[in-house]
Amino acid sequence: MKILFVDDEKDVEALFRQKFRKEIKSGEIELAFAFSGKDALNILGEENPPKFVYVFSDINMPGMSGLELLEEIKTRFPNIQVSMISAYGDSENYDRAMSSGAKGFFTKPVDFERLKKEIAEMVKNQ
Amino acid sequence: MDALKEKLLFETLQKVLDTTATANFPLDTIGEFVVSDVMGFGTTVDEKIIGIQGFRKLLEDQREQSKGLDIQFKTSLIHRRIFAQENAALFTHDFTVTIQMGNEENVLPLRFSTVFEYFNDHWRLVHFHGSQAVNSEGDTWHRNELIKKNEALQKLVDEKTADLKNKNAALEQAIQTIKETQDQLLQQEKLASLGQLTAGIAHEIKNPLNFVNNFSELSQDFIEEIEEELEKTPNTSEKENIRDLLEDVKSNLGKIRHHGSRADNIVKSMLMHSRGGTGSMDPTDLNALIREYSNLAFHGMRANQNPINVEINLNLDENLGLIPLNGEDFSRVILNLIKNAFDAMRDKISMVGSDYKAKLEIRTKNLANRVLVEVEDNGPGVPEEIRDKLLIPFFTTKKGTEGTGLGLSITHDIIKSHLGTLDIESSVGNFTRFKIELPNSKT
Numbered sequence: 001m002k003i004l005f006v007d008d009e010k011d012v013e014a015l016f017r018q019k020f021r022k023e024i025k026s027g028e029i030e031l032a033f034a035f036s037g038k039d040a041l042n043i044l045g046e047e048n049p050p051k052f053v054y055v056f057s058d059i060n061m062p063g064m065s066g067l068e069l070l071e072e073i074k075t076r077f078p079n080i081q082v083s084m085i086s087a088y089g090d091s092e093n094y095d096r097a098m099s100s101g102a103k104g105f106f107t108k109p110v111d112f113e114r115l116k117k118e119i120a121e122m123v124k125n126q
Numbered sequence: 127m128d129a130l131k132e133k134l135l136f137e138t139l140q141k142v143l144d145t146t147a148t149a150n151f152p153l154d155t156i157g158e159f160v161v162s163d164v165m166g167f168g169t170t171v172d173e174k175i176i177g178i179q180g181f182r183k184l185l186e187d188q189r190e191q192s193k194g195l196d197i198q199f200k201t202s203l204i205h206r207r208i209f210a211q212e213n214a215a216l217f218t219h220d221f222t223v224t225i226q227m228g229n230e231e232n233v234l235p236l237r238f239s240t241v242f243e244y245f246n247d248h249w250r251l252v253h254f255h256g257s258q259a260v261n262s263e264g265d266t267w268h269r270n271e272l273i274k275k276n277e278a279l280q281k282l283v284d285e286k287t288a289d290l291k292n293k294n295a296a297l298e299q300a301i302q303t304i305k306e307t308q309d310q311l312l313q314q315e316k317l318a319s320l321g322q323l324t325a326g327i328a329h330e331i332k333n334p335l336n337f338v339n340n341f342s343e344l345s346q347d348f349i350e351e352i353e354e355e356l357e358k359t360p361n362t363s364e365k366e367n368i369r370d371l372l373e374d375v376k377s378n379l380g381k382i383r384h385h386g387s388r389a390d391n392i393v394k395s396m397l398m399h400s401r402g403g404t405g406s407m408d409p410t411d412l413n414a415l416i417r418e419y420s421n422l423a424f425h426g427m428r429a430n431q432n433p434i435n436v437e438i439n440l441n442l443d444e445n446l447g448l449i450p451l452n453g454e455d456f457s458r459v460i461l462n463l464i465k466n467a468f469d470a471m472r473d474k475i476s477m478v479g480s481d482y483k484a485k486l487e488i489r490t491k492n493l494a495n496r497v498l499v500e501v502e503d504n505g506p507g508v509p510e511e512i513r514d515k516l517l518i519p520f521f522t523t524k525k526g527t528e529g530t531g532l533g534l535s536i537t538h539d540i541i542k543s544h545l546g547t548l549d550i551e552s553s554v555g556n557f558t559r560f561k562i563e564l565p566n567s568k569t
Contacts, residue, residue, distance in 0.1 A: 011337050018344050087332055109336040109390070 001123050002030045002050075006040040006057035006069065007085070019112050020119075028123055037064025037072070044077060052080055054122055056106070056115075059086040059093055067096055074101045081122070085110060127212045135215055135242065138249035142240055143219070145185050147199035149192075153182055159250055161243065166254035169236065173256075196226035201238075213244040221256070235259040310522075328396040335393065339386040342379045349376045392422070407544075409448035409567065410456070412497065416442065416488055419457045423464040434472050434484055441489040447567055449497055455540045462533045463501040463560050464488075470505035470558060477506065492566070499562040507554040516550060 005016055013033040023029045032052070034040035040057065044050045055073060059066035070082050083104035084097045094105050104118060127135075138159045145151050157178060166175040168184065175181050200222040207216045221236040241253040349372050356372070359365060420438060427433055464486065471484035484504065491498040508516065515521045517538045541548045546564040551557075 009333065009337075011341075015337065015340050015344070018348075019340075087329055108332070109339060112340075 001028065001054070001119075001126055002032065002052045003119065004032045004034060004040060004043060004052050004055045006034045006037065006055065006061070006066065008035055008058065008061045010035060020116075023116075023119070029119060036061060037066070037069035040069055041072060041076075044073065044080070050077060050080065052077075053126070054103075054119070055080055055082045056085050057082065059084055059088065059097070067093070067100065070097060070100050070102055083118070127208060131212070131244070134247075135244075135249045138242060138251070139217055139240065142251050142254070143201055143221075146188060147201070149189075151185075153185055156182060156185075159248070161250045161252050164251055164253065166256075168256050169258040198224040198226075200224070215242045215244075215249070216240070217242075324396050328393045332390070332393050332397075335386060335390055339383060339390065342382040342386060346376055346379045346383065349379070391418075407450045407452050410451040410453050412446055412449045412451065412456075412499070413442040413444070413490055415451070415453060415457055416440065416460055416490065416499070419460040420464055420486075420488055423461050423468070427465070427468045432472060434468065434475055436468065436471065436484045436486050439485070439487045441487060443490045443492050445492045446490055446497055447492070449564060449566055451544065451564075452540075456544065459537045459540050459562070460488075460501075462537045466533060467501060467503035467505060467558070471503050474506045493563070495566060496563045497566045499564070500559055501562075502557055502559040504557050507556055508550065508552040508558050509554055513550055513552065517548070 005012060016031060016033075017024065020029060020031065024031060032043060034043050037057075040055065044052060044055075057066040057069050064072075066084055066086065070084065073080055073082050081103045082101070083106060084093070084102050085106045085108060086093055087108040089105075089107035097105055106115060141159050145153070145156065160178050160181055162178045164175070164178055164181050166181065166184075167173060168175070173184065175184050201219045203217065203219055205216075205218040209215065217240045219238045219240075221238040223234040223236060225232045225234065235258065237257050237259060239253075239255045240251060242249045243252045353369070353372055356365060356369060417440060420440065424436065424438060427436075467486050471486070474482055475484065487500075487502045489498070489500040489502070491500075512521075512523065516534050518535060521535075538548050541562055541564070544564050546562055549561040549563075551559040551561065
């Protein structure tokens with residue numbers, strides 16, 4: 001199962017790859033990383049239809065914001081699930097994300113147990 | 127003087143007096159006893175008579191003005207003098223005029239002098255002077271009267287000046303108040319932008335801090351895996367050494383993790399304060415909140431300008447249980463009261479000197495249906511006359527822009543929103559004690 005993480009912090013990649021080391025090693029999941037909204041849309045647009053099942057995106061990013069990216073993905077690739085990961089867990093961001101079709105909303109610092117559960121659930125349903 | 131001449135003189139004098147006193151005196155005959163260039167002064171400014179026509183006009187005016195009035199005249203001779211060669215004579219009279227108006231009797235005391243000249247077998251009036259006696263005894267030149275008038279004027283001026291001074295003072299006070307309010311607004315504006323800055327900084331710190339915490343946690347996990355793998359290899363002295371080193375690294379990572387979460391907690395409270403509260407009341411460990419925020423307040427004070435040495439004693443009732451509180455708001459109460467105590471004790475240090483040891487004590491106590499929180503300092507105390515004003519918004523004893531005058535009023539508002547009460551006890555020079563009572567979970 002291919003998952004795309006979108007965050008402008010490059011160290012996110014090392015962190016998530018290490019956190020999901022076992023799942024990646026076992027071939028359960030495959031991770032890709034994009035460092036901007038535009039970057040993410042390029043990666044998703046490489047294949048038609050894209051193999052990605054799930055996108056996790058930060059909200060506060062330079063250029064296209066995570067919420068804009070969410071709307072764009074939901075329009076172009078309605079089958080891909082999108083969840084938001086943000087340091088700003090205020091109700092305004094939450095409400096906008098949910099009404100734009102986000103599957104979940106995670107606050108930073110990320111609760112990896114919850115994230116792992118969410119991904120495991122998704123893998124099971126594949 | 128021979129008798130005839132004297133008789134003529136008195137007849138002439140009587141005629142002159144009669145011109146005024148007798149109602150129908152034949153004015154056409156005055157030429158017989160008044161010289162044509164007679165000169166006289168009356169009592170009023172315009173009564174300056176030159177020539178017999180003027181004299182006649184005066185008499186006609188008097189007659190006109192007397193019409194319909196009940197007027198009585200009384201004359202009494204004061205003084206007379208016959209001049210040398212007996213051709214001139216001077217008389218002075220008191221000439222009292224009584225005017226009856228209804229029931230009221232107006233008495234007009236006049237003085238009247240007349241000078242006569244004897245010529246061609248006739249006495250004739252050459253000069254007269256009438257004046258009114260005014261009530262200004264011993265005041266020849268009206269000096270006292272002028273002084274009185276002056277004093278009255280001065281009094282009036284003083285009153286007006288005092289009035290203006292009062293108004294001026296009120297205006298100055300108003301300007302001062304406006305200036306202070308402006309300063310306070312500026313201060314609040316600064317605080318507001320500082321709050322925003324704090325939120326921004328907190329967020330910026332939070333992200334790298336998350337990496338620190340996450341990577342240290344991950345590395346701990348990995349070291350455990352390495353240790354598991356290592357156990358599968360044969361025991362050697364190198365393996366022993368590697369195991370020791372890994373143990374140290376793991377412990378170091380634990381320390382990084384520990385201090386990282388400390389920093390994380392501080393950042394969280396910064397964010398909590400810069401954001402508006404959610405307003406929700408949750409069961410809260412009040413003692414833990416007091417421990418955390420007294421520590422933050424202390425370190426905040428130490429890190430700021432003019433740090434002071436303070437002994438802080440926490441005397442917390444461990445049977446408090448969980449208290450329904452809005453943690454964000456109530457932490458502000460604790461911070462404000464502690465900060466006030468620090469400021470007060472700092473003032474006392476600068477007044478009394480270093481012999482004084484600043485002490486802050488915070489107590490909690492479980493009462494039947496309420497909890498008591500006391501924040502007590504041994505600072506300068508609060509004088510009774512301003513104790514009531516402490517909770518008024520914008521009231522501050524701090525100089526210039528050091529205080530907004532909002533701290534205690536916000537504190538009071540927060541306590542009220544928790545259905546609690548705030549009391550102030552103080553003894554000047556000894557202590558100030560803020561007592562908060564809140565409903566506990568049973569209420």
